[in-house]
Amino acid sequence: MNALLTDAVFDPIRIPLDRWFNDFINWLTFNYRPTFQAMKVPVEALLDGVSAVLLWLPPVVFIALVAIMAWRVAGWRIGVLAGASFTLIGMVGLWGLTMVTLSMVAASVLVCLIIGLPLGILAARSDRFQAALRPVLDVMQTTPAFVYLVPVVMLFSIGTVAGVIATIIFALPPLIRLTDLGIRQVPDDVIEAAEAFGSSERQVLFKVRLPLALPTIMAGVNQTIMLALSMVVIAALIGAGGLGRPVVEGLNALRIGQAGIGGLAIVLLAIVLDRLTQAFGAGAKRG
Amino acid sequence: MIRVESLHKVFGPKPDEALRLLAEGRSKDEIREATGDVIGVQDVSFELKPGEFFVIMGLSGSGKSTLLRCINRLIAPTSGRVLLQTDDGEVDVAQAGPSELRRLRQEHLAMVFQRFGLLPHRTVRDNVAYGLEVQRVGRAERVRRADETLEMVGLGGWGGVLPAALSGGMQQRVGLARALATGAKVLLMDEPFSALDPLIKMQMQEEMIRLQRQLGRTIIFITHDLDEALRLGDRIAIMDDGRFVQVGAPEKIVTEPRTPYVADFVAHADPTGVITAGTVAVPPEHPRVDELRREPGARVLAHRTQADVEIEVADDGRVLGVRADGAGAELVPIDTLLAEEAPTSRYRDRAAVVRADRTLRTLLAARNLCNLPVLVVDDEERLVGFVTEREIIHAIIEKRGHNGDANGVTA
Ligand SMILES: Nc1ncnc2c1ncn2[C@@H]1O[C@H](COP(=O)(O)OP(=O)(O)OP(=O)(O)O)[C@@H](O)[C@H]1O
Ligand SMILES: [Mg+2]
DSSP, X not given: OHHHHHHGGGGGGOOOHHHHHHHHHHHHHHHHHHHHHHHHHHHHHHHHHHHHHHHHSOHHHHHHHHHHHHHHHHOHHHHHHHHHHHHHHHHXXXXXXXXXXXXXXXHHHHHHHHHHHHHHHHHHHOHHHXXXXXXXXXXXXXXXXXXXXXXXXXXXXXXXXXXXXXXXXXXXXXXXXXXXXXXXXXXXXXXXXXXXXXXXXXXXXXXXXXXXXXXXXXXXXXXXXXXXXXXXXXHHHTTOOXXXXXXXXXXHTTOHHHHHHHHHHHHHHHHHHHHHHHHHHHHHHHO | OEEEEEEEEEESSOHHHHHHHHHTTOOHHHHHHHHOOEEEEEEEEEEEOTTOEEEEEEOXXXXXXXXXXXXXXXXXXXXXXXXXXXXXXXEEGGGOOXXXXXXXXXXXXXXXXXXXXXXXXXXXXXXXXXXXXXXXXXXXXXXXHHHHHHHHTTOTTOTTSOGGGSOHHHHHHHHHHHHHHTOOSEEEEESTTTTSOHHHHHHHHHHHHHHHHHHOOEEEEEESOHHHHHHHOSEEEEEETTEEEEEEOHHHHHHSOSSHHHHHHHTTOOGGGTSBHHHHSBOTTSTTEEEEEEETTEEEEEETTEEEEEEEEETTSBEEEEEETTEEEEEEEHHHHHHSOOOSSOBSSEEEEEETTSBHHHHHHHHHHBSSOEEEEOTTSBEXXXXXXXXXXXXXXXXXXXXXXXXXXXX
16 A cells, blocks of 8 residues: 555656557558568578477487587487486477477577577677667566566467567577677687788678687577577467476466476476587587 | 789878879978878889798888788878789789678788787687688688687697786787788788897797698788898888888898998898808909910919919800819818818818809808808809909908999998
8 A cells, every 4th residue: 555655756757668568569560560570481481390200200319419519519318318317208208399499499599590690790890889789688688577468469469479589589688698708709819810801891791700709609699599489488388389388387276296307307408408519519619 | 912002091181182282392391391291102003923021121210001001901002002912813902891891801811910919808819710700611620720820820738828928929920820820921020020039039030930831821921120121031122201212132231232221221231141152253254363374165264362372264164174283173162161060270182062043151160161152153164253352251251242332322
C-alpha cells in the first residue's frame, strides 16, 4: 500500500510511457508485421535444416561422432565426457528434445556469426562505428532476457522461431565485442609488415587480422553459445520447443522430477559445448 | 635506381601551413608553436646507384624511420618525390595509385623490420613466401622459392617450424629471407640488427656483406651503431632533426665531419678499419719530406722522422729503391709479408709496399713488421706517399689524414 501512496506524489508530472511503448509496438506491428514475419523465413529454414539433420542421425552415430570430435580437439577425457553425457541424455528419455535444443542453439549461433563477425570487423576498423555500436550492445546485454520476450512475441508471434530470434538478440553482443577486441589487439608491426609487402586490405584482414584474432573470437563464440543455452528455458515461455519445455511444464505442474532431468540435460549440454569451444580457442592460439 | 627529391613529412593538423613556414626559414619549434605540427623529415634528397649500400644514421627521433617509411609510403610523404627505376621507366611512389602502390611494394620495395614483424601463426616457410602469396604466385612455386631463399640465409630445413621456436637472430634471418624472396631490387632495412646480441649481430653483418656481394640489391639500411654503419655502408648519411647533415663515404664521414653533431657521432668510432692508407700517407711534396738530392730521372727523398732512410723515386712516380744503414732494402708487398712468419725484430732490410685503398689496420700491421717508412702506392705502383708512426698515431688520435689539418672539425 505504502509503495502506491508514494507513487501518487509524481502524479502531476506523470508521463504515460507505458502507453507510448504500447502504441509504438502496435504501430510497428500494424505497419511492419509482414517485414518481421519475413525475417522469420531464413531463420526458420536454417532451424528446420539443422534439426532435420540432427533428428535423422541415429543416436549411436551422433554419440560416436561427438565423442571422436571431442577427443581430437580436446583430448580423451573430454571425449569420454561428451560420449557419456549424450548417452545419459538418451537414457533419461530426452534425446529428441535435446536435438531440438541443440538445433536451436546451432541456428542462433550461426545467425550470430553471420551478423556478429562483420559487425565486429567493422567496429574494429572504425572508431566511430564502434562508438555508435557500444550503447546498443550495452542495452542488449543489460536488458534482462525476460524483457525481450514482449516485443519479440508481438512482432514474431510465439513458437520456436520466435524463441530463436530472442536468443539471437540476447547472445549476439559478446561475439561482436570480442571480434572487435581481437582484431584491435593484433600488433601494429605485423600489420605494417603485411602492408609493406603490398597486401590489399582484404589480404591483411584474411591473412593477418582474422587469424591472429581467432583465439579471442573463439572466446566470443564460446560466450555466445553459453548465452544461447541459458535462453533455452526462457524461450520455452513463449512456446519454443526443446529442453526448456519439460522444465517449464514440470515447474507449473510441480512435477519436480520432470523439471529436474530437463535441467540436468541442459547442464550436460552446456558443459560439453563449453569444453569443446574452449579447446578450439586454445587450438587457434597454438596456431 | 632510386632517387628521392626534396622529401618532407609533417605530422599534425596543418601540414601545408607548416611547409610554408619551413620555406620561410622558421625553426621546428616555432612551427610547432604556430601550427601544432611536428616536422618528421625535412627536405631530404639523395640518389642511389644499383647495388649501392646506403646507411642512414642519427640519434633517436631524428626521423630515420619516418624517412624510410616515406619511401614505400607506409607513411605518406607531405611533399617531394620518390622516383623508382622499374622496367616501365621511372615511377613516383609518392604519386602512385592504390593498386600501383601495391604492385611497387610487391615487386620493387621489400622491407626488414627491427622487431621482425613475422606472422606468428604461419610457419617459417609460409612467412618467407608471404610476399609471393600476396602476388598470387602458385603454391608449388612459392614453396620452391621460399626454401631456396631459406637455404641462402642459412635456415635450410627450418621451413616447417613456427617463428616462435627460433632465436632472435634466426627470426631476423627469416625476416631477411622474406624480403629477399620477392626479388625486389630495393631493400629497406630499419635497424634490422638492433635487437640482437652483439655476437649474433656481428654474424648477421657478415652474412649481409656476403649476401650483398652475391645478390647486389640496392639497400637503404638504418642503424644507431656507427661501427655497423662503417662496416656495411658504401655511403653513409647522418641525419639530425629530420635533415641530412652530411652524406659521404665512411672514411669521409670519419675524417672530415662537417658539423659538430657529426663530429660527436664519429668521436668514438674505431678508425682503423675505415681510414685508408692513401689518406694517411704524407706525399713527397709535404714539408715533412725532404728532397736530399736529384739524380738523372729521379729524386732521393727522406721522411723527417727517419732522415737516415733514403728513398729513390723515379720522375714517373715508381719507387726505385730504399737504402738504410748504407745497404739497399728489398721492396715487399704487404700481403707477402703478412703471409710469412713474423720476424723477431722489425726488418731494416725490407720495406713494406701498401696499396692506397688499404686501411689503417693494414698500415699498423706493416709498421709492426718493418722499421722503414711504409711505401703507399696507387694501382699503377706509383708512389702516393710514406707512412711512419707519426702519421699512424695522428690518424688514430685525430681521425684524420695528414692533410686533414686545415679543414674539418676537431671532435
Ligand atoms: N605518427 C606520428 N605522429 C607524430 N609525430 C611522429 C609520428 N611518428 C614519428 N613522429 C615524430 O617524428 C620524429 C621522427 O621520428 P622517427 O621515428 O622517424 O625517428 P627515428 O630516427 O626512427 O628514431 P629511433 O632511432 O628512436 O627509431 C620524432 O620527433 C617523432 O616524435
Ligand atoms: Mg626508428
